[in-house]
Amino acid sequence: MEKLETKILDQLVADNIVQLHSDQTFQFASGIHSPIYTDLRLTVSYPDLRSNIADALAQLIKDQYPDVTVIGGVATAGIPHAALVADRLNLPMVYVRSKPKDHGTGKQIEGKISQQDQVVLIDDLISTGGSVIKAAQAVQREGYKVVGVVSIFSYGFPDASQNFKDVQISFTPLLTYAQLIQQLLDTDAITQDQYSKFNQWHQDPWNWK
Numbered sequence: 001m002e003k004l005e006t007k008i009l010d011q012l013v014a015d016n017i018v019q020l021h022s023d024q025t026f027q028f029a030s031g032i033h034s035p036i037y038t039d040l041r042l043t044v045s046y047p048d049l050r051s052n053i054a055d056a057l058a059q060l061i062k063d064q065y066p067d068v069t070v071i072g073g074v075a076t077a078g079i080p081h082a083a084l085v086a087d088r089l090n091l092p093m094v095y096v097r098s099k100p101k102d103h104g105t106g107k108q109i110e111g112k113i114s115q116q117d118q119v120v121l122i123d124d125l126i127s128t129g130g131s132v133i134k135a136a137q138a139v140q141r142e143g144y145k146v147v148g149v150v151s152i153f154s155y156g157f158p159d160a161s162q163n164f165k166d167v168q169i170s171f172t173p174l175l176t177y178a179q180l181i182q183q184l185l186d187t188d189a190i191t192q193d194q195y196s197k198f199n200q201w202h203q204d205p206w207n208w209k
Contacts, residue, residue: 004056005175009183011049017042018153018180022194028127032205035198036177040124040152044080053152054084056174061085061120064172065148070117072096072109072146074135077124081152085122096121096135108138118147126154126173129163136169148172156202177202 012018019026019037026037043050061068073082073095086093094111113119119139123132129149136146146169154160154173164171181198184190190198201208 002056004052004059005179006183008049008052008056009175009180011046011052012038012040012043012153012175013180013184013189015042015046015049017049020180020184020190020198022190022197030127033208034205035201035208036155036180038125038153041077043124043152050081050084053081053174054088057081057085057122057150057152058088060150060172060174061089061148064150065118065120065170067118068120068147070094070111070113070119072119072121072135072139074121074123074132078122078132081124082122092117094119096138098131098135109142109144113142113144115143118145120147121149123149123151124153126151126160126171127157129160129171133163133167133169137167150174153177155205157205 017039021035025033025035027033043053069091071082071086071091071093073079075095075097079095082093082095092112094109094113097108100108121132121136126132132149136149139146148170151173153175156176156178181195185195
């Protein structure tokens with residue numbers, strides 16, 4: 001893992017933006033019980049962290065999607081990061097609402113974009129990928145090309161990989177759950193037993209207790 005990514009993971013844990021516990025669970029909206037809780041919306045409140053994230057996402061996009069011409073933010077959590085990354089890359093930015101406006105022109109995509117543009121969408125967290133896929137499809141319905149989706153963090157569930165594959169959209173996360181627990185193990189922040197338990201959840205989150 002790159003040095004900056006390692007630093008970002010350290011910051012996320014130190015600031016309790018990512019919390020991992022072996023003795024308590026959090027419940028996702030989907031009903032999954034989880035040992036991890038992430039609130040990546042907090043990242044914008046930490047100047048050093050948000051700057052590191054912007055630098056890392058910008059480099060990721062340059063490496064994975066070199067033909068990008070527009071950065072798109074997925075409402076709402078992806079918007080501030082998209083703004084920072086677009087600034088780093090000196091590219092135009094748009095953002096995608098969760099649904100079209102119910103007044104005025106009824107836009108769902110805000111900002112200037114053309115048929116020739118290559119759009120990369122940014123979201124903060126991917127679990128199954130459902131919301132960002134809907135945003136990508138909204139862009140596609142307007143006749144624009146989505147060349148990829150990136151996120152700050154992904155749980156790395158097989159469902160997400162399959163969902164992106166089904167709609168033929170490329171997805172590249174900056175950080176993953178697997179990277180997180182490996183780094184915590186490597187730095188002795190968790191024990192081998194805790195690592196095994198956290199890994200067990202990742203393999204079968206629906207039946208984890």
